[in-house]
Amino acid sequence: MSLKDRIRDEIARHGPMPFERFMELALYHPDGGFFGSGSLKSDKAGDFLTSPEVSPLFGETLAVHVARERSRIGDPFSVVEVGAGSGSLLRPLLEKVEVPAMAVEVSPAARAALGSAPGEITVADEMPSSIRGVVIANELVDNLPMALAQRSGGGWRERRVGSDQDDLVFIDFEPRPEVSAWLADFAGDVPDGGWVEAQLAATAWLARVVDELQAGSVVIIDYGDTTEGLLPRRADGTLRTYRAHHLGPHPLDEPGKTDITADVNFSALAAVAESHGARVELQRQDDFLSDLGLRHRLSELREAALSAARDGDVMSQLRIKSTGTEAETLLHPRGLGDFRVLVATV
Numbered sequence: 001m002s003l004k005d006r007i008r009d010e011i012a013r014h015g016p017m018p019f020e021r022f023m024e025l026a027l028y029h030p031d032g033g034f035f036g037s038g039s040l041k042s043d044k045a046g047d048f049l050t051s052p053e054v055s056p057l058f059g060e061t062l063a064v065h066v067a068r069e070r071s072r073i074g075d076p077f078s079v080v081e082v083g084a085g086s087g088s089l090l091r092p093l094l095e096k097v098e099v100p101a102m103a104v105e106v107s108p109a110a111r112a113a114l115g116s117a118p119g120e121i122t123v124a125d126e127m128p129s130s131i132r133g134v135v136i137a138n139e140l141v142d143n144l145p146m147a148l149a150q151r152s153g154g155g156w157r158e159r160r161v162g163s164d165q166d167d168l169v170f171i172d173f174e175p176r177p178e179v180s181a182w183l184a185d186f187a188g189d190v191p192d193g194g195w196v197e198a199q200l201a202a203t204a205w206l207a208r209v210v211d212e213l214q215a216g217s218v219v220i221i222d223y224g225d226t227t228e229g230l231l232p233r234r235a236d237g238t239l240r241t242y243r244a245h246h247l248g249p250h251p252l253d254e255p256g257k258t259d260i261t262a263d264v265n266f267s268a269l270a271a272v273a274e275s276h277g278a279r280v281e282l283q284r285q286d287d288f289l290s291d292l293g294l295r296h297r298l299s300e301l302r303e304a305a306l307s308a309a310r311d312g313d314v315m316s317q318l319r320i321k322s323t324g325t326e327a328e329t330l331l332h333p334r335g336l337g338d339f340r341v342l343v344a345t346v
C-alpha cells in the first residue's frame with residue numbers, strides 16, 4: 001500500500017486528520033515516510049543543504065561553545081545532537097573537543113550513516129533521560145509535526161487533511177483546545193486570513209529537553225524568527241516543501257516524497273524554555289558564529305590565501321580560498337547567516 005493510500009485509509013476510518021498527524025506520517029512513517037524510509041536526505045546528494053553539510057567549519061566553530069560549557073560546568077559532560085543526520089556536525093566538533101557524544105536520530109538511513117562513522121559516537125533513536133552538557137539541534141525543529149490554523153473573523157479555524165476521491169484536501173474545523181491555547185500564547189497579532197503553523201511538537205520537545213538538562217545548554221539553530229518578525233510572512237503562511245534543493249510541490253500532493261517544513265517561531269521556543277527555568281539568548285547565525293570566532297578565522301584564511309599567492313603556491317591558495325568561501329556561506333547575511341540560534345542555558 002502506498003503512503004498516500006495509507007493516509008486515505010486512516011482518514012476513512014477516523015475522519016480528517018490534524019496536519020500534525022499528516023506530517024508525522026509523511027515524514028516519519030517507516031514504510032514510505034520521507035525521513036522514515038529510503039536513503040539519507042540531509043547530505044549533498046539529498047534534498048536540502050544544511051550548514052554542517054556546507055562545511056566542517058560549522059561543527060568546529062560550535063566546538064568552541066561546547067568547550068566553554070565544559071569549562072563552566074565540568075564533568076560529567078557530554079554532547080547530544082538531536083536530528084544528527086549524516087554526522088557532519090558532530091564529527092568535526094569531536095575533532096576539536098574530546099567529549100562523549102550521542103547522536104539521536106529517528107531516520108534509519110541517518111542512523112546507519114552515523115553508526116558506520118569511525119569514532120566515539122553513540123547512536124540512539126531517543127533522547128537520554130538526564131543530560132549534563134550541550135544539546136544541539138540543527139534544522140530539527142522545523143521538521144517536527146505542526147498544526148495549521150487560519151485567522152478568521154477574530155477567531156481561528158484549524159486546517160485538517162481529508163480526502164476527496166483520489167486526492168488529499170484541506171478541510172477547516174474548529175481548532176482543538178491545545179491548538180487554540182498555542183495560538184493564544186504565541187501566534188501574535190495575525191490579520192484576518194493569515195496562516196500560522198502551530199508548532200506544538202517543537203515547544204513540547206524543548207520543554208522536555210530543558211527539564212532533562214541537569215546543567216549546560218540547548219542550542220537550536222534553524223530558519224525562522226520571532227512572532228513579530230514572522231508577521232509579514234503570515235498572509236500565505238510559511239509551510240513549504242523541498243525536493244532536490246528546490247521548493248517542491250504542494251504539501252498534500254506527494255506525501256513521503258518531499259521534505260515538509262515551516263519557519264520556526266523562536267518566541268514560542270524562548271517562552272517555553274524560560275518558563276521551564278532556562279536563561280535564553282536569541283541571535284542570528286552570523287552573529288553567533290562570529291562570537292565563537294568564525295569571522296576571525298575567515299580573516300586568517302584570507303591572509304593565508306594572500307600569503308600562498310605571494311609564494312606562488314597555487315594549490316594551497318585554491319584550498320584555502322575554498323575553505324574561506326565555506327565560511328562566507330555560513331555567515332552570509334541573507335542566507336545561512338540569517339538563521340536564528342536560540343541558546344537556552346541551565
Ligand SMILES: C[S@@+](CC[C@H](N)C(=O)[O-])C[C@H]1O[C@@H](n2cnc3c(N)ncnc32)[C@H](O)[C@@H]1O
Pocket residue numbers: 035042050051052053082083084085086088104105106107110125137138139140143144
Ligand atoms: C533537516 S534534517 C537535518 C539533519 C542535520 N541536523 C543537518 O543539519 O544536516 C532533520 C533530521 O532530524 C531528524 N529528526 C526528526 N525528528 C526527530 C526526532 N524527534 N528525534 C531525532 N531526530 C529527528 C530527521 O530524521 C532528519 O535526519
